[in-house]
Amino acid sequence: MDHSPSRHGQWSSRLAFILAATGSAVGLGNIWKFPYITGENGGSAFVLVYLLCVAALGVPLMMAEVMLGRYGKQTPINTMRMLAKKAQAGQGWQFLGWAGTLAGFLILTYYSVIGGWTLGYVFYAVSGRFSGLSGEGASGLFGNFVGSPLVQVGWHTVFMLMTMWIISRGVRRGLEKAVTTLMPALVVLLLIMVGYAMTTGFFLKGVAFLFTPDFSHFSETSMLTAMGHAFFTLSLGMGAIMMYGAYVPETTSIGTTSLVIAIVDTVVALLAGLAIFPIVFAHGLEPGAGPSLIFETLPVAFGDIAGGTLLGTLFFVLLMIAAWTSSISLVEPAVTMLIERFNVTRLQASAWVGLTAWLLGFATAFSFNVWSEVTVLGMTFFDHLDFLTSNLMLPLGGVGIAMFAGWCMTTESTRTALGLHQGPWYSLWLFLIRFVAPVAVSIVLLHAVGAF
Numbered sequence: 431m432d433h434s435p436s437r438h439g440q441w442s443s444r445l446a447f448i449l450a451a452t453g454s455a456v457g458l459g460n461i462w463k464f465p466y467i468t469g470e471n472g473g474s475a476f477v478l479v480y481l482l483c484v485a486a487l488g489v490p491l492m493m494a495e496v497m498l499g500r501y502g503k504q505t506p507i508n509t510m511r512m513l514a515k516k517a518q519a520g521q522g523w524q525f526l527g528w529a530g531t532l533a534g535f536l537i538l539t540y541y542s543v544i545g546g547w548t549l550g551y552v553f554y555a556v557s558g559r560f561s562g563l564s565g566e567g568a569s570g571l572f573g574n575f576v577g578s579p580l581v582q583v584g585w586h587t588v589f590m591l592m593t594m595w596i597i598s599r600g601v602r603r604g605l606e607k608a609v610t611t612l613m614p615a616l617v618v619l620l621l622i623m624v625g626y627a628m629t630t631g632f633f634l635k636g637v638a639f640l641f642t643p644d645f646s647h648f649s650e651t652s653m654l655t656a657m658g659h660a661f662f663t664l665s666l667g668m669g670a671i672m673m674y675g676a677y678v679p680e681t682t683s684i685g686t687t688s689l690v691i692a693i694v695d696t697v698v699a700l701l702a703g704l705a706i707f708p709i710v711f712a713h714g715l716e717p718g719a720g721p722s723l724i725f726e727t728l729p730v731a732f733g734d735i736a737g738g739t740l741l742g743t744l745f746f747v748l749l750m751i752a753a754w755t756s757s758i759s760l761v762e763p764a765v766t767m768l769i770e771r772f773n774v775t776r777l778q779a780s781a782w783v784g785l786t787a788w789l790l791g792f793a794t795a796f797s798f799n800v801w802s803e804v805t806v807l808g809m810t811f812f813d814h815l816d817f818l819t820s821n822l823m824l825p826l827g828g829v830g831i832a833m834f835a836g837w838c839m840t841t842e843s844t845r846t847a848l849g850l851h852q853g854p855w856y857s858l859w860l861f862l863i864r865f866v867a868p869v870a871v872s873i874v875l876l877h878a879v880g881a882f
């Protein structure tokens with residue numbers, strides 16, 4: 431094994447890697463997407479499948495991605511090419527790196543638009559727009575906000591510039607610091623929101639909605655959405671974690687680290703759910719409202735509590751930062767790929783990626799206003815992009831990575847790399863990676879297209 435650090439640098443410590451990977455994992459997926467897709471898919475059954483997928487697919491795959499990244503120490507594309515050569519496994523495997531890099535880029539185009547929503551809401555919060563807001567008022571506020579294409583493009587532009595600014599300076603400098611202080615702050619604020627939710631009189635209804643198994647609203651696509659979300663929320667299946675793995679020192683235990691990241695990510699999502707659904711029920715709002723859900727519920731809560739302007743501002747600032755640290759990891763593979771391949775500077779690579787993602791992002795920005803009626807199979811451009819990336823590209827990419835780690839690499843090399851010499855853990859990992867991941871993803875995908 432090559433013990434030298436990646437030419438793109440190395441994390442200063444194990445904690446730094448945990449923080450950066452957590453920064454990638456915890457983002458809009460946890461606080462914006464998890465509650466609304468849970469609401470759309472009827473609650474608890476969806477949550478159960480999601481949790482199962484995180485445990486049985488997410489954690490072992492995260493271990494595989496970190497391991498491959500640490501072996502390859504390059505972009506996902508070059509890492510896959512090099513490892514495939516080493517394992518004499520055929521150059522087709524590098525396709526996984528390309529597909530993942532493309533997936534990250536595509537996700538960024540819409541992630542930046544939603545990141546823009548959090549920015550816009552920071553300003554609403556500061557200017558006291560939430561005080562005394564009713565459920566209807568909050569819906570109206572959000573409707574006006576997304577209804578303007580100009581406003582959407584404006585905030586999308588600011589968010590994209592922020593992302594590219596960090597990327598162009600190199601990922602690791604600011605990231606470690608940002609995550610160390612801000613992630614705990616986000617958790618504290620979520621706890622305060624959960625505390626508020628307890629006072630609404632509908633807390634138990636929210637808990638029941640999330641945790642009392644009820645499969646009546648669970649469809650074929652719910653299963654696919656739950657699985658896709660497990661990949662999305664943990665940043666898996668596209669090489670983001672592989673890319674961060676490239677900077678991991680040899681001494682880091684991959685198993686424990688992956689477990690910690692998955693647990694933190696899951697706790698944040700569940701806290702968001704616990705904060706939001708009681709408010710939804712207390713104000714007669716619709717759990718299946720869709721992408722607008724948190725923007726129509728949390729402002730009502732902030733408008734109602736003492737110090738709501740300050741808390742609301744803080745909350746949206748922290749959410750924006752969580753989105754920021756995730757969006758950075760979405761483009762890091764694409765930017766580093768351009769640097770490695772075309773010998774351009776980091777600044778040039780960032781500018782090219784940022785500009786194209788920004789332009790493509792218009793289609794998402796318009797999906798909520800001027801193009802909201804432009805649908806194919808009842809879905810807008812944004813819906814299709816989200817479905818394609820989260821529900822197809824990430825799970826398929828993840829299975830590819832799992833198959834490579836499980837079948838193409840030798841068991842001695844993976845056992846050593848994972849440091850799992852004792853106990854049943856290595857066998858469990860191998861079993862999940864070799865059999866459970868490919869079989870589960872195939873069944874869910876085939877089931878969703880109606881094959882059986």
Ligand code: PFF
Nearest residue numbers: 455457458459662663665670
């Ligand atoms: N995990 C991020 C979230 O939950 O918001 C989204 C994401 C980041 C997905 C990076 C994929 C990725 F590579």
